[in-house]
Amino acid sequence: MQLEQLLQNHFGYTSFRPGQKEVIEQLMNGRDTIALLPTGMGKSLCYQLPAYIFKKPVLIISPLLSLMQDQVDRMKQYGEKRVVALNSFLNREQKQRVLQFLPQYRFIFSSPEMLMQEQVKSRLNQMELALIVVDEAHCISQWGFDFRPDYLKIGGLIKDRRPPILALTATATEKVLEDIRHVLKMDDPYEYIHSVDRPNIRYGKKIFHAKEEKMEWLIEHVLHTEGPGIIYTRSRKRTDDITTQLLNHGLSVSSYHGGKDAVDRQFIQQQFLDGSLEWIVATNAFGMGVHKENVRQIIHDSIPSNIADYMQEVGRAGRDGKDAVAILLYGDGDEDVAHYIAGEDLPNENQIELYVEYVRRQVNPKEMVHDGLISETSFRVLHYWMEHYSMDEVKSIFRQMMNDKYRSVEEMLNIVKSNQCIREQLVHYFGQTLNSKPEHCCEHCGLEYQHFLLPRITKDTKRNSTTWQTRLRQILLGTD
Amino acid sequence: MLFQYLVLDILKNVENARTISSPYHLLKGKRSGQTIQDVGIFRLHSYFGILPTLTRQVYDNEIQKLVEHQLIVVSENSFQLTKQAIELLQNYEPLPLNGWQYRGNEQIFFSRLSLTVQSLSHARENNMAFSPIQKDEEIQRWVRHFLLINDYKSGLLNHSLYDEILQSLESTQINTQAKEIVVKRLAGYQETGFTWEQISLEYQMAEIDVQIIFVACLHQWLNEILLNTKQYPYLSQIADKIRVEIPLTGSAYHTAMLFKKGYSIEQICKIRKLKQSTIEDHLVELAINDPTFPIEQFVKKEDIQLVLTTTEDYNTKKLKILHEVLPHLSYFQLRLALARGENSCN
Numbered sequence: 001m002q003l004e005q006l007l008q009n010h011f012g013y014t015s016f017r018p019g020q021k022e023v024i025e026q027l028m029n030g031r032d033t034i035a036l037l038p039t040g041m042g043k044s045l046c047y048q049l050p051a052y053i054f055k056k057p058v059l060i061i062s063p064l065l066s067l068m069q070d071q072v073d074r075m076k077q078y079g080e081k082r083v084v085a086l087n088s089f090l091n092r093e094q095k096q097r098v099l100q101f102l103p104q105y106r107f108i109f110s111s112p113e114m115l116m117q118e119q120v121k122s123r124l125n126q127m128e129l130a131l132i133v134v135d136e137a138h139c140i141s142q143w144g145f146d147f148r149p150d151y152l153k154i155g156g157l158i159k160d161r162r163p164p165i166l167a168l169t170a171t172a173t174e175k176v177l178e179d180i181r182h183v184l185k186m187d188d189p190y191e192y193i194h195s196v197d198r199p200n201i202r203y204g205k206k207i208f209h210a211k212e213e214k215m216e217w218l219i220e221h222v223l224h225t226e227g228p229g230i231i232y233t234r235s236r237k238r239t240d241d242i243t244t245q246l247l248n249h250g251l252s253v254s255s256y257h258g259g260k261d262a263v264d265r266q267f268i269q270q271q272f273l274d275g276s277l278e279w280i281v282a283t284n285a286f287g288m289g290v291h292k293e294n295v296r297q298i299i300h301d302s303i304p305s306n307i308a309d310y311m312q313e314v315g316r317a318g319r320d321g322k323d324a325v326a327i328l329l330y331g332d333g334d335e336d337v338a339h340y341i342a343g344e345d346l347p348n349e350n351q352i353e354l355y356v357e358y359v360r361r362q363v364n365p366k367e368m369v370h371d372g373l374i375s376e377t378s379f380r381v382l383h384y385w386m387e388h389y390s391m392d393e394v395k396s397i398f399r400q401m402m403n404d405k406y407r408s409v410e411e412m413l414n415i416v417k418s419n420q421c422i423r424e425q426l427v428h429y430f431g432q433t434l435n436s437k438p439e440h441c442c443e444h445c446g447l448e449y450q451h452f453l454l455p456r457i458t459k460d461t462k463r464n465s466t467t468w469q470t471r472l473r474q475i476l477l478g479t480d
Numbered sequence: 481m482l483f484q485y486l487v488l489d490i491l492k493n494v495e496n497a498r499t500i501s502s503p504y505h506l507l508k509g510k511r512s513g514q515t516i517q518d519v520g521i522f523r524l525h526s527y528f529g530i531l532p533t534l535t536r537q538v539y540d541n542e543i544q545k546l547v548e549h550q551l552i553v554v555s556e557n558s559f560q561l562t563k564q565a566i567e568l569l570q571n572y573e574p575l576p577l578n579g580w581q582y583r584g585n586e587q588i589f590f591s592r593l594s595l596t597v598q599s600l601s602h603a604r605e606n607n608m609a610f611s612p613i614q615k616d617e618e619i620q621r622w623v624r625h626f627l628l629i630n631d632y633k634s635g636l637l638n639h640s641l642y643d644e645i646l647q648s649l650e651s652t653q654i655n656t657q658a659k660e661i662v663v664k665r666l667a668g669y670q671e672t673g674f675t676w677e678q679i680s681l682e683y684q685m686a687e688i689d690v691q692i693i694f695v696a697c698l699h700q701w702l703n704e705i706l707l708n709t710k711q712y713p714y715l716s717q718i719a720d721k722i723r724v725e726i727p728l729t730g731s732a733y734h735t736a737m738l739f740k741k742g743y744s745i746e747q748i749c750k751i752r753k754l755k756q757s758t759i760e761d762h763l764v765e766l767a768i769n770d771p772t773f774p775i776e777q778f779v780k781k782e783d784i785q786l787v788l789t790t791t792e793d794y795n796t797k798k799l800k801i802l803h804e805v806l807p808h809l810s811y812f813q814l815r816l817a818l819a820r821g822e823n824s825c826n
Binding site: 069073077078079089094247254255260261262263264266267268269270271274276467468469471472473474475476477478 | 533594597600601604605609610611612613614615617638639641642645646649656659660662663664665666667668669670671672673674675676677678681
């Protein structure tokens with residue numbers, strides 16, 4: 001059967017989006033594949049369709065538990081029941097049950113940590129897989145921004161006669177791509193590299209010298225231009241501060257960060273999707289799993305820690321292909337905050353020495369986490385390296401990583417400080433060339449916001465005066 | 481404001497005996513010997529574990545505010561309530577909380593209920609592709625099972641559950657605002673719920689106060705459901721194993737166990753080698769903690785009513801006065817009647 005026919009049967013689409021067909025064809029020929037597709041370009045279809053063709057399970061390795069959960073939820077939402085997340089959220093009994101029936105699932109999501117367990121590894125080696133997918137594959141590279149040590153072990157997961165590997169990422173420089181090929185032991189992979197440029201997004205930039213000016217600009221801007229939009233900040237506190245200010249001006253806006261109640265986060269996403277919230281003010285915790293097509297504006301209240309993060313966050317605008325604007329705000333000294341946050345999760349020399357001290361006293365170094373001396377994330381990274389190298393080597397590795405992170409912030413800062421075309425700089429960073437520029441390309445090429453941003457229409461914020469009885473009835477019985 | 485009252489009220493109870501941190505552990509529901517013992521000694525049952533997600537930072541901020549407003553004076557190892565605080569507390573009407581008996585399980589009840597309601601709302605529209613507001617797998621499994629055994633597809637469950645919620649919540653002894661808050665935390669097809677922040681803005685009160693009222697409403701609602709399980713068959717399924725059945729500690733717990741096995745007070749005295757008055761203390765504690773405890777076997781219905789009207793007429797709960805007015809009732813009977821009054825009146 002034609003691939004298009006299968007696409008229609010299983011997903012109801014009549015045509016592929018760029019790259020999907022090429023990738024699927026290569027996988028069907030059994031060839032390892034790397035696909036670099038920007039966020040929102042239908043990456044997951046690249047492994048979903050083959051699962052229905054091969055009629056064997058697809059293993060998807062995903063670095064973040066929350067991301068994994070979101071993907072599983074979404075598949076279930078669309079009626080796919082044979083999907084499972086094999087991760088540390090399962091208790092012993094649940095895990096045994098999942099392992100027992102593993103070959104019967106169509107999609108198996110798992111984390112690298114879980115796959116390294118002997119039991120899981122041997123089970124996977126006994127069964128036939130259609131495909132191994134490494135999602136967010138840039139996490140493999142220690143040059144990447146979200147390096148995850150356990151990703152390095154994926155290469156040795158399936159010993160012989162393995163199925164093709166599909167490495168998916170939205171952001172990777174040539175250096176990172178090289179790491180992906182090498183670590184996953186890919187065999188002359190086919191590579192589909194989509195341009196990272198999103199022509200419908202226009203890049204704006206504003207520079208401030210006093211902190212208050214930034215807030216004033218934000219309020220003015222949000223009061224007078226139409227959303228929906230997201231304002232990204234670097235801290236929970238700043239998120240709450242901006243939200244309070246905007247709320248005081250009568251805007252329908254909500255803050256979103258990791259400290260929020262889990263149900264609240266659901267409500268906020270829901271309200272943003274259905275349009276009752278115009279703006280979300282958020283830390284980088286917001287975005288993943290929020291599939292809203294018509295986001296018109298992304299504002300960065302401060303510079304992100306690196307260009308890749310910036311591209312990912314900006315990429316949440318204009319998924320419907322219509323015009324959208326991304327505005328980056330910069331105030332003197334913002335890079336200090338970015339530096340601090342970038343280095344936050346890296347173990348410092350003191351912690352490295354403590355690790356050695358714990359081992360010498362024959363105490364499990366994991367206790368450092370319980371003793372409040374190191375965060376869980378930092379410990380995972382530290383532990384990985386300490387198992388492979390001496391203390392001095394590890395120290396120098398982390399010094400190197402710290403330098404890299406600092407350099408990433410500098411790269412981001414250069415874009416802010418330079419007077420060159422923003423779009424061109426972003427695309428160059430990923431080793432690509434820009435073929436054409438849209439009109440009103442960016443702040444430096446000349447960008448008039450009013451071309452893209454409609455004046456805000458003040459909406460009557462629905463006064464919620466229904467009684468609880470009416471609301472209850474509405475929910476359970478509808479309007480009839 | 482509410483949170484402030486609550487912390488002050490607890491502090492008043494433990495003044496000169498415990499540290500400034502003890503309310504924090506109590507509100508979080510810390511399961512340590514000290515905290516659990518304190519619940520009994522200082523009669524703090526209602527507050528136990530009502531704010532399981534309270535952070536130390538929020539608590540310390542509140543204490544700071546109490547100091548700034550000159551409601552407490554904190555020294556190195558102790559603290560004191562000021563005269564101002566005592567006056568303030570006189571205006572405080574305690575919320576009908578029942579922390580000791582629900583131990584945070586009211587949140588499980590509400591998680592089950594909200595996912596059930598969300599599912600039914602979508603099932604009605606033949607649209608089961610929605611993002612569940614409860615991510616906990618245990619809750620999801622529970623709700624899936626509940627929906628299947630109750631034949632959710634027929635559409636009848638929507639009506640039955642609506643009727644039950646309407647009836648039981650209307651009978652729940654708490655103000656309308658509290659009920660509104662609870663229903664605002666539900667969501668359905670094209671009906672999103674409201675965040676704590678949004679509710680707090682609408683009612684012009686602190687988020688934490690909204691959450692406390694929410695918990696109080698759940699406690700009262702659960703009391704209503706569990707006292708009338710026959711009337712609310714579906715809700716009582718959802719409330720299954722939510723209440724801690726014998727929510728007592730130590731000696732009182734042993735007494736309660738024996739009593740539930742059918743032993744009389746006299747028999748329990750012999751078995752446990754304790755004085756009758758002690759056993760009576762335990763039973764009163766049981767009555768305070770368990771609104772379904774049948775005190776009518778010790779004190780007649782009319783007498784309970786009599787005690788309650790007397791407390792109102794004389795505006796007192798002092799046993800000595802009540803005993804003078806109602807000499808035909810023993811102290812034990814008076815205390816039982818008062819226990820019931822505390823459970824159902826507020």
